[in-house]
Amino acid sequence: MRANGVELCVETFGDPADPAVLLIHGACASMLWWESELCSAIAARGRFVIRYDNRDTGLSVSYPPGEPGYSLSDLVLDAVGILDALGVERAHVVGRSMSGAIALGLGVDHADRVASLTFLATTTGDPSLPPMTDAFLEASSAPSSSAVENIVxxxxxYAGPSPYFDEEAVRLLAVQDVARTVNVESAMTNHFQIEFDGPRGGGFGDVVAPTLVVHGSLDPVYPLAHGEALRDAVPGASLLVLDSVGHDLPRPVWPVFVDALVAHTST
Structure with a gap:
């Protein structure tokens, strides 16, 4: 699909006549990490689910490693372009991890296109909040023998001390992801080098869309205080804490997440 002047890989689930839910994943992650079974489960509850590869992931436009030709605001406009191409006037936007910033940009600068916001495993960026755990930093920096092993x-x-990490399922998805990615090196690096030009129209306090914050109790990247701070930063926001979950969305908690998302997007 061509959106905002670039080629983006987009997939939909469900009936286009149903309320649209736009799923935006975080740094380095293609749309595959919004698992198809999860998307189908949301669609089965009467939602038109949209997932896509951000720039430099999966089958979407790719740039040379270390030379991303875009900023965060471009990724915000990509999301708007996808809604335009699909004929969706307003969507329920779900921003995960880094893409919480994309969701914020949509909610502030394109509020007329946003029916509700859900922030999943993300942060306000306040430097006074707890840092990433030492265990996460040590584990995530360990050398790996291949791109697949690096993802795993x-x-x-990311799962931290959560009991829900399913290595076999993650490895199978990682193999698929690497096989379909235009440039794996770009996918693994470029999102960390873009300019995070924030919304022009304000910040979290200026969000007017109904907002749900979802956060794992054991998140080692953004400890739970980040989710609590985000809830407090957005007027009227509510917080769902996923017990024993890290910086991921493991299959055992999908029913809880889907129930919460369906209820939130019913408003």
Whole structure:
């Protein structure tokens, strides 16, 4: 699909006549990490689910390693372009990890396109909040023998002490992801080098869309205080804490997440 002047890989689930849910994943992650079974489960509850590869992931436009030709605001406009191309006037936006910043940009600068916001495993960016855990930093920096093993290692570190990490499922998805990615090196690095030009129209306090914050109780990247701070920063926001979950969305908690998302997007 061509959106915002670039080629982006987009997939939809469900009936386009249903309320749209736009799923935006975080740094380095293609749309595959919004698992198809999860998307189908949301669609089965009467939602038109949209997932896509951000620039430099999966089958979307790729740039040379270390030379991303875009900033965060471009990624925000990509999301708007996808809604335009699909004929969606307003969507329920879900921003995960780094893409919480994309969701914020949509909610502030393109509020007329946003029916609700859900922030999953993300942060306000306040430097006074607790840092990444030492265990995560050590585990995520360990050398790996291949791109697949690197992904598995990083996602194991994301799970932290959670009992839900499914290494076999993660490895199978990592193999698929690497096989379909235009440039794996770019996918693994470029998102960390873009300019995070924030919303022009304000910040979290200026969000007017109904907002749900979802956060794992054991998140080693953004400890739970980040989710609590985000809830407090957005007027009227509510917080769902996923018990024994890290910086991921493991299959055993999908029913809880789907129930919460369906309820939130019913408003």
């Amino acid at each position: 290692s990083v996602l194991r570190a």
